[in-house]
Amino acid sequence: MAAAPTAVATAAGASTAVLAPRPAPTSALLRRTQVTPRRHPALKCRRAGPLTPKAAAAAAASGGSSPSSAVFHGEAFVVGDNIDTDQIIPAEHLTLVPSKPDEYRKLGSFAFAGLPSAAYPTPFVAPGEESSRYAVIIGGANFGCGSSREHAPVALGAAGARAVVAESYARIFFRNSVATGEVYPLELTDAGAWKECKTGDVVTVDLGNSVFINHTSSKEYKLKPIGDAGPVIEAGGIFAYARKTGMIASKAAA
Amino acid sequence: MASSVSAAAKASAAFAHKKELAAAAPAPTQHRAGSGRRSKPCRVRAVASPARAPRAPSSTGSVKTAMTMTEKILARASERAGLEPGENVWVDVDVLMTHDVCGPGTIGIFKKEFGGDAKVWDREKVVIIPDHYIFTSDERANRNVDILRDFCMEQNIKYFYDIKDLSNFKANPDYKGVCHVALAQEGHCRPGEVLLGTDSHTCNAGAFGQFATGIGNTDAGFVLGTGKALLKVPPTIRFVLDGEMPPYLLAKDLILQIIGEISVSGATYKSMEFVGSTVESLNMEERMTLCNMVIEAGGKNGVVPADETTFKYLEGKTSVDYEPVYSDAQARFFSDYRFDVSKLEPVVAKPHSPDNRALARECKDVKIDRVYIGSCTGGKTEDFLAAAKVFLASGKKVKVPTFLVPATQKVWMDLYSLPVPGSGGKTCSQIFEEAGCDTPASPSCGACLGGPRDTYARMNEPMVCVSTTNRNFPGRMGHKEGQIYLASPYTAAASALTGYVTDPRDFLM
Known part of the structure; x- marks a missing residue:
């Protein structure tokens, strides 16, 4: 993972997630939850931005023992088939080095800057902002095709997105998402279901139950289980996961 | 897990498509070794006997698996006798390449995870090639090349193709240019090896009969520190290109034809093996064009069996011993595509997708x-x-x-x-x-x-x-x-x- 400290909002289990006390809303949460569903508490935590002490405490209290039980809630940003990495982060911004914290944040501000404005009149990141109001990205087939630039999942994660829900992924984007722990690359079981979503729809991604809910259209969809990749993303990437699970030694010197 | 192969069912007049696990078929190319300096030219490690076992493998207690070239390379690199597609294996990396766009981030992850004073696993197996944003006044781009240089000095990296004088590239004898072509020209591409690079077109090197694929900064940071990578063994799609190449066609036409056929996700998570008389007739640079664009079909890697053309190209370029491997006659392929190249016409990919063939x-x-x-x-x-x-x-x-x-x-x-x-x-x-x-x-x-x-x-x-x-x-x-x-x-x-x-x-x- 390329970013500064991360608090992944996790609950000990799906049921706990639902019962867990709601974290005090941060400003980011307030922006994203115009419609608050009763059964799915908003556990979205901003990664790039500073966490409020309360949100951090809530995230810490929820623990991280059980894999893939996170719930993300917020507005969706919808893109089409074959969204390539040039559209996710245009090559001119690749001079930014993701492992440098200030440049990491800047990458977030350019997330989806390559989408043609005619087809996508609403930008993912509003002009002048560093992060996006959209918590979940919805796409079609072959999301993230093209280059191996890790800047792509990093830009999405740095902008504040936590999950991509697509029909399928290009290999390197999927792997980079898992290796960095930046975003959950999730797949819908029904091909074409993503077309029923519009940008701005309020959605919930419930990893524990493998469901994706569109509250605006009141429809619910099955997600393919994220499997072994879930705990890796939850830990914050492969290095963090390998340390957490004892696969590699903890760093002696920080 | 994210592959989409729906488009693979398309039909076309120019070729026949035999779907699913077509066993055997023309044993591609010669197993004999070429001339040159390879010490053990004919020996192939981690290879099953192509001959049929006299008894069922289960009765002998020794299961021998026929493998494709890609499976065999990964078997060798993971010291396994046999591999099946879908298995995850730790492989030893022969060469890791990075450049000015992804190198600084890779180095950042390496330092963060292995420590500020950590050393790369092998200073002779890391190849660092500034090539993307060189002749620009962009300060951050220039800084990124400086980061590479500092790292190479600190780590005593043997192969760093530096450029300092941006006003005249010829004043930089070490400077090469585009990494994938430089890797080939400088002898870093060798049959049977595993080459990883922080660039999706690293698959270019498959032209040499090696496993080559693109990876991200985090995976590359891991390789820098350990020399190992966890890879999933891909199933192989075989493309049999036969027929005389018309004088108005180039390898670019062939690969655009193929991508148009199978779509930009038609080979996601898969290996693409190119065989047939047309492929054998291609020079190394044309074979590179073929393998270079497998990523545009979502392919994990592309391979062309090494032959005399390969060995001749390598003469004088490398002093490293290498061992070419080839698909077994009984190897199982995910699917087979056959093209009669003599009937193809020049094609383009229209905006905005490499599979938008016309x-x-x-x-x-x-x-x-x-x-x-x-x-x-x-x-x-x-x-x-x-x-x-x-x-x-x-x-x-x-x-x-x-x-x-x-x-x-x-x-x-x-x-x-x-x-x-x-x-x-x-x-x-x-x-x-x-x-x-x-x-x-x-x-x-x-x-x-x-x-x-x-x-x-x-x-x-x-x-x-x-x-x-x-x-x-x-x-x-x-x-x-x-x-x-x-x-x-x-x-x-x-x-x-x-x-x-x-x-x-x-x-x-």
Whole structure:
């Protein structure tokens, strides 16, 4: 993972997630939850931005023992088939080095800057902002095709997105998402279901139950289980996961 | 897990498609070794006997698995006797390549995870090639090359192809240019090996009969520290290309044809193996073009069996022993595609997807604003020789600005020194000048991927470009509304001469 400290909002289990006390809303949460569903508490935590002490405490209290039980809630940003990495982060911004914290944040501000404005009149990141109001990205087939630039999942994660829900992924984007722990690359079981979503729809991604809910259209969809990749993303990437699970030694010197 | 192979069911007149696990078929190429310095030329490790076991394997207690070339390379690299597609294995990496765009991030992760004073696993197996954003005044781009240099000094990296004097690339004897072409020219691509790089076109090196694929910064940071990578063994799709290559076709036409057939996700998570008499007749640079674009079909890697052409190319380029491996006759392929190359026509990929295939002649009414010949895919010596051949045959001048960006310093030298066959001794550069092309630029990735605003030949306006590069997604060469037609160097040169997308047969026949 390329970013500064991360608090992944996790609950000990799906049921706990639902019962867990709601974290005090941060400003980011307030922006994203115009419609608050009763059964799915908003556990979205901003990664790039500073966490409020309360949100951090809530995230810490929820623990991280059980894999893939996170719930993300917020507005969706919808893109089409074959969204390539040039559209996710245009090559001119690749001079930014993701492992440098200030440049990491800047990458977030350019997330989806390559989408043609005619087809996508609403930008993912509003002009002048560093992060996006959209918590979940919805796409079609072959999301993230093209280059191996890790800047792509990093830009999405740095902008504040936590999950991509697509029909399928290009290999390197999927792997980079898992290796960095930046975003959950999730797949819908029904091909074409993503077309029923519009940008701005309020959605919930419930990893524990493998469901994706569109509250605006009141429809619910099955997600393919994220499997072994879930705990890796939850830990914050492969290095963090390998340390957490004892696969590699903890760093002696920080 | 995310593959989409729905498009693989498409049919086409030009080839027959035998779906699913076609066993056996023509044993490709010779197993015999070539000349050269390999100490154990005929020995192949981790290979099952191609002969049928006299008894069922279960009764002998020793299961021997017939494997594809890709499976065999990964078996060797993971010290396993046999592998099945879908298995995850830790492989020893023979070469790790990184460049100025992903190198600094990779180094950042390496330092963060292994410590500030950590050493790379093997200073002779790391190859660092600045090539993307070189001839630019962009300060951050320049800084990124400085980061690479500092790291290479600190780690005593053996292969660092540095550039310091940006005003004149020729003043930098170490500087090469586009990493994938430089890797081949400098002898870092060898049959049977595993090469990983922080660039999706690393699959280019599969032309040498090795496993080569692109990885991200985090995975590369891990490899830097350990020399190992966790890879999933891909199933292999086999492409049998037979028939004599018509004189108006290039490997670029073949791969655009294939991508158009199987779609941009048709080979996701899979290996693409290219065999057949046409492939055997291709030179190394053409084989590279074929393998270079497997990523455009979502492929994990592409391979061409090593043969005499390969061994000859490698002569004098490497002193490292290598062992080519080949698919077993009984190896199981995910699917088979067969093409009769003699019946194919020049094709382009229309905006905005590499699988948006059309015949070049079907696009003859598409007016263009410029032509770009360059990149790892289409900026090699053979690519420029092909373009020169068209200009020479026509004797005319280009009608639109035509930009030439040699991939490497070696390619640039070739343009100024190699005589073009049939020209009475003229070089490519002379022919390009007579045709009114722009002077060949400093070697780098150039405008293939847009890059900083001041990149040579970048599309800063919404124009229509015929390009020998590899991708035509929106914004790829700079402007989001720009339109890119991917084409072979023949088609690109023919289009430059008319100002429209043009079938090269108009000039070559």
